[in-house]
Amino acid sequence: MEIFRELDLVRSINDPIHGVIRLTMNEMRVIENPLFKRLHHIRQNSFLYKVFPSAKHTRFEHSIGVMNYAHKMLVSILENGYIAQYRSDIVKSQENFDETLEIGVGIDLCNLLLESEDSLKQTFIELRLAALLHDIGHGPLSHLFDAFAPNVDEFMIILRSDECIGIDEDFVNRIEILLGEYYKKQSEKGKTDIRIEHEHVSSYFTYKVLNTIEGITKNQIYNILTILKPELQLGERLITIFDKEFDVLPLLNDIVASAPIDCDRMDYLKRDSYFAGVPYGDYSESRVLKSMLAYANSQGKIRMGLKQSGLHAIENFLQARYEMYIQVYGHKTNEACRAMLNFVTEEKDLNYKTWSKRELTSRDFEDLYISLSDEQFVNHLLGELGEERKTALQDIKDRNLWKRVYEFEEFIDEKNKVTSLSEQFSKSFEEMKRKFGEPKFKEYRDERFPLKDVDSGAQLLEKSSKGFYVVSSQKIKEGSQIIKSLNNGLRILRVYSLDRENAGEFKEYAALNVLPILTKIKNSEN
Structure with a gap:
């Protein structure tokens, strides 16, 4: 008060x-x-x-x-x-x-x-x-x-x-x-x-x-x-x-x-x-x-x-x-x-x-x-962009969004930029473009480390031998198995179709010809 x-x-x-x-x-x-x-x-x-x-x-x-x-x-x-x-x-x-x-x-x-x-x-x-x-x-x-x-x-x-x-x-x-x-x-x-x-x-x-x-x-x-x-x-x-x-x-x-x-x-x-x-x-x-x-x-x-x-x-x-x-x-x-x-x-x-x-x-x-x-x-942007990107922005506005054809996830660390799974994903993407035509697809890779900054700010405090609080030598993520596991990076590998009408056909092809290969690689690595 x-x-x-x-x-x-x-x-x-x-x-x-x-x-x-x-x-x-x-x-x-x-x-x-x-x-x-x-x-x-x-x-x-x-x-x-x-x-x-x-x-x-x-x-x-x-x-x-x-x-x-x-x-x-x-x-x-x-x-x-x-x-x-x-x-x-x-x-x-x-x-x-x-x-x-x-x-x-x-x-x-x-x-x-x-x-x-x-x-x-x-x-x-x-x-x-x-x-x-x-x-x-x-x-x-x-x-x-x-x-x-x-x-x-x-x-x-x-x-x-x-x-x-x-x-x-x-x-x-x-x-x-x-x-x-x-x-x-x-x-x-x-x-x-x-x-x-x-x-x-x-x-x-x-x-x-x-x-x-x-x-x-x-x-x-x-x-x-x-x-x-x-x-x-x-x-x-x-x-x-x-x-x-x-x-x-x-x-x-x-x-x-x-x-x-x-x-x-x-x-x-x-x-x-x-x-x-x-x-x-x-x-x-x-x-x-x-x-x-x-x-x-x-x-x-x-x-x-x-x-x-x-x-x-x-x-x-x-x-x-x-x-x-x-x-x-x-x-x-x-x-x-x-x-x-x-x-x-x-x-x-x-x-x-x-x-x-x-x-x-x-x-x-x-x-x-x-x-x-x-x-x-x-x-304002709609009046400034070229035709292709203007169409994409108008589609966002109208919620005519690109359709997901397939995706895959893998856990990585910050140094693990290239894996056999991501390499195969790129090959699969190129095959999709050759089969159905390049303008129909966009590859999207999102690498997320939601908790990457967990130890860059506040420090963990513990009781000293004399009973008062001091900064611990242990980092926050080291003190918790849960936080340590959540700290893994997640790479999302995703292919979108710009052709919404035929997205179902693309999904069916990916389900039969792409996902089984990626799953096999992931299982062998695990």
């Missing part, structure tokens, strides 16, 4: 997943900004509603739900630290703290924030706003819009033309460095047509939106940007533990966007499951929240840990995530939409200049994003 009063949570929104969500007036001002309101018209899962008709929810309500989960996560971390301190599960002497800092040691973050004037309130303010704004840079139809994103140089021209951005050299310089590093990494991968990603647009729009709200300081904006994109290194929020200073912002980044559990994943699993009308994305929220605890490390950062005693709750969460990827996001009809979208984006010369024959200014760029809904973007 104390933090409720401190934050002035005086407004509310009713949500089907969370019930009543309380908001501050500044959060309402963010929501009412045109750059945020546009998310009303951007679906969370693009064309998933072609499979699950009620899955038409948007990034608008998802973003508000993510903010609510961010608040819950931080409250739980504070409560769990306080309880651990009460039970003597938190280190109490500087000597023990210094001895275990190198591996990471659990802390009571609540009392530490209370010791720093106004830090508790400011931490909540910055976390909630970061979570609320985490998706503000998404364009219509998500990755299809990436083909229209400006390149690095074009984006810097847009930024520098913005009166409220161009004068802030610290921000502009950090963005320029970040984009330079991004360009280098993409170039090393062999990419030539390198365009910015939605996270870069999110940083820009977050600055623009927050800069319009009276009472939000530049330091707060810098902290929020750093929570969303730590590489920007614009802000910090320091607390003192046994005469050493530690930055809390890395923990807040873990809450918003870290594996294996963050507020983004917590919301979209529940929300996507609810609107798709399936049970797969459900998990025990209370048990997951109970497992969270903050820890300090030798790099001077506060990070999120997951208690080993809560490993089964983490298993439950990751199983829900795995099932949603396999049963919902990877549904054959949704994948048909994805395959057709990939085909559409192969069109040459797609770029943001199709909207204008001149260099876009920041005003043009902002107006473009505000004006486009999923539907408007598709309608």
Whole structure:
């Protein structure tokens, strides 16, 4: 109740997943900004509603739900630290703290924030706003819009033309460095047509939106940007533990966007499951929240840990995530939409200049994003594409989707790129094209590693020999046979028919002449 009063949570929104969500007036001002309101018209899962008709929810309500989960996560971390301190599960002497800092040691973050004037309130303010704004840079139809994103140089021209951005050299310089590093990494991968990603647009729009709200300081904006994109290194929020200073912002980044559990994943699993009308994305929220605890490390950062005693709750969460990827996001009809979208984006010369024959200014760029809904973007594209790809996009719109002829699945690791099964699949595909004619088929390979990032974020915490929490030497997936098995990659090998009328004939041929060969190879390998 104390933090409720401190934050002035005086407004509310009713949500089907969370019930009543309380908001501050500044959060309402963010929501009412045109750059945020546009998310009303951007679906969370693009064309998933072609499979699950009620899955038409948007990034608008998802973003508000993510903010609510961010608040819950931080409250739980504070409560769990306080309880651990009460039970003597938190280190109490500087000597023990210094001895275990190198591996990471659990802390009571609540009392530490209370010791720093106004830090508790400011931490909540910055976390909630970061979570609320985490998706503000998404364009219509998500990755299809990436083909229209400006390149690095074009984006810097847009930024520098913005009166409220161009004068802030610290921000502009950090963005320029970040984009330079991004360009280098993409170039090393062999990419030539390198365009910015939605996270870069999110940083820009977050600055623009927050800069319009009276009472939000530049330091707060810098902290929020750093929570969303730590590489920007614009802000910090320091607390003192046994005469050493530690930055809390890395923990807040873990809450918003870290594996294996963050507020983004917590919301979209529940929300996507609810609107798709399936049970797969459900998990025990209370048990997951109970497992969270903050820890300090030798790099001077506060990070999120997951208690080993809560490993089964983490298993439950990751199983829900795995099932949603396999049963919902990877549904054959949704994948048909994805395959057709990939085909559409192969069109040459797609770029943001199709909207204008001149260099876009920041005003043009902002107006473009505000004006486009999923539907408007598709309608615009239909006027820009060549005939073949225009037909494919219109077919998606009309739900005249490519028909699956046959498919096969195999488990792989990230190094296992070519197998005898995938080689035979390619041969079978070529035979199908020779027999029935090449234009009738499309091969689609989808390699999914739903839990590949399971050990790249929060660390597992265990009790030390002296009884307090430290970072375990064991990784999360090593601590659970279930998580380890779910961590296998899944390669889906699928052939689609563009000729819907004769798809039945193709399926019959594949059933008699292709699948038995693939099954024999798979059985011999097992």
